[in-house]
Amino acid sequence: MNHPKVKGLDVDSNTRCRHYHSEVDIIAIKFNCCHEYYACYYCHKELAGHKESTWPKNKRDEYAIMCGKCKKELTIHQYMNTTNCPHCQHTFNERCRNHYPLYFEM
Numbered sequence: 001m002n003h004p005k006v007k008g009l010d011v012d013s014n015t016r017c018r019h020y021h022s023e024v025d026i027i028a029i030k031f032n033c034c035h036e037y038y039a040c041y042y043c044h045k046e047l048a049g050h051k052e053s054t055w056p057k058n059k060r061d062e063y064a065i066m067c068g069k070c071k072k073e074l075t076i077h078q079y080m081n082t083t084n085c086p087h088c089q090h091t092f093n094e095r096c097r098n099h100y101p102l103y104f105e106m
Contacts, residue, residue: 003071008039015068024093026068
């Protein structure tokens with residue numbers, strides 16, 4: 001099965017990158033500005049060649065998060081309302097909530 005390509009620096013098979021690489025750093029985010037998946041905000045900033053834009057509140061039903069473990073996509077709403085993947089149950093990094101304003105209109 002083909003999964004979306006995840007861009008970033010030193011991205012591993014679970015979508016971890018040079019910037020975030022703990023056991024629970026397994027999500028990739030599709031950026032609203034380019035609709036491309038990146039491992040993190042910093043990877044987008046370093047590689048995309050354009051300014052990022054946040055997902056507006058009225059687009060929370062967009063599939064914009066991918067679990068790096070099972071490669072299933074989640075809507076923004078699903079992601080913001082869970083602490084683990086609803087498909088494979090792998091735990092997500094709860095501290096990512098601190099970064100929501102980088103990705104999502106709050």
